[in-house]
Amino acid sequence: MGVALRDILSDYKNPAGWDKLSGKGAFDGNNALYQFLTTIRQPDGTPLMDREGRVTSHLSGMFFRVSNFLEKGMKPVFIFDGRPPDFKSDTIKERREAKEKAEIAYKRAVSVGDTQEAYKQARSATKVDAEIIESSKRLLSLMGIPVVDAPSEGEAQAAFMVINGDVSFTVSQDYDSLLFGAPKLVRNLTVSRKRKVRGRTITVNPEFILLPEVLFGLGITVENLIEMGILIGTDFNEGIRGVGAKTALKIVKNDNFDSFIKEKAPEFDPYPVKEFFLNPPCHRDYNLKWDKTDSDKLFEMLCEEYDFSHARVESVLDKLNEGAGQKTLDQWF
Template sequence: MGITKLCDLIRREAPNAVSYKEISDYTGKVIAVDTSIVLNQFRTAVPGIHNRDGVNLSPFTGLFFRTLHFLEHDIKPVFVFDGCPPAQKKTVLEKRAKAAGMIGSYGYNPVSTKIQDCQRLLKLLGVPYIQAPGDGEALCAQLVKEGKVDAVASEDMDTMAFGSSVLLRQLNAKKASEVTEYSLPKLLDALKLKYEEFVDLCILLGCDYCEKIQGLGPKKALALIQQHKTIEEVVLNVNRKTHPVPQCWRYRDARRLFMEAPVGNEPDLAWAEPNEDGLVNFLCHEKHVKEDRVRGRMEKFRQNLKERRTEREEAKKAGKSQQTRMEDFFRVTRRRQALEVPEATHAKRAKRQ
């Protein structure tokens, strides 16, 4: 779910916080990818692709093609996987499972066979992945705040509530697609809010971690936060007859989840050339994807890299200094200077609209 109607509020109140770009605009950037969103897109877009053993191939083939597409555009993806969800998310996850016809435990299994297979595929593609301790978008946002990546690719607007200064939506594999970029600093400036006030606004709008005040729309919620600054003050001033406040409302837990930095191991962000023979063995011999599809895509990948290398050589001759070797592209990336983000009063921290 993400943050209810946050997109609508941004379009109406802060249109300058949104820009529309092409995937080529992110050449040379390191992008944290909210992997659960990507895998879900593949499952729902092409749910009928199964091999002779009944295994759904959509997540594997989708991840294979999309990752190569990123690499062809000199984008360095870092795939972030969800860990175990926080207890505060139990209610919303159970509702989603029921709506999907899956009755049972709400828990997410980060070590399932499918997840391990996806991680194995990424390793063969030479792309790093990270297992988050909790929600993946929280760690994605934290990577931006620490300067390890330049932006987060996700469809979930709560990535901004977690503190990511740049959110990319529709960073997909379609050549002519328009990428929607959201800027948190520009949004805060337009709304005249501090980051912690924005987090409280997101909770009032509706998030995955607690209930919301009933009947409170985006326009009213924004006005209340702009006037009263905190949920505590909003509760004291809101009309409880028209906008009843939930009993035992756990908004403080939600606030803490958004603002506290996730605790995890230091990520090792290194890229390598794809292992074509390993990919063929995994995708074709184990998952029974047609070999000509995999070989053909790898050949196209090499040709595209060669063309880009030639373009860089020509640009270099023209006086522009750019990397020209494949080995240069797949080098280890050093820690980058942190992007500018608003300060929070709590510890630093950094699904679906």
């Protein structure tokens, strides 16, 4: 879900042309998989599947879009979540229950032929399970893409790697990367380029946000930004009812965070959450090595094992191996 900072970040979103996206990018792997699984579906919400009924939407998104990133000169690395902190248990439980309800609603919609409702509920019921993660890691390995298993939150590990100078930016749809101190966050690389909003279709373009610009423009510190997140609600706490981004900004700029928490949520101790954002568990000894694509094994995995189109996979592999061809984002999204 992530922290709801959108209302105060509109002035700090910059268009991300490929000249801004070359270099090494740390992708929030779980977030990317969720985006692929929710967007790559049939009109009735059914995901792509092979002949055995195994979901392949995530593999399709990972292979075709990551191939495009490679063609454009990006060196992606994917970071996957480790063990969540104990105070995230309530959020995990709520999400699990919401997905179970959505699954029931999806089956009901299918039974009555309500395609639109089925699609909506299918997206809400999306799960990223161990099998999906492991098959994605195997695919990335065959593509020569490094994978890092974070000790805890993937976004925290990605942010650390940018701060450490080993990658240039993080890639995620969530704004949590900023709370973990990521200097540069890139969004909209793993989502569908076209989206329906209130009955009309809009184009979603890649964008980047620079944390120093946000902090300077809002007149706050990273600690203030974390405090805002806590007031609004993060993956680790539910927030204060009625407090949005603009209200939270006023509270922290007036130095009223502590008093506001004591008044509105006297039973809640915000400092374990704050400390987690400031000093999250991160690996320091990760290995970032980009290898050549193993075309034979990739073809075997995607086409022989998961029933992908031979022609489409061959076309992509030829371009990766030859380093030729200039496709636009529109052709992949």
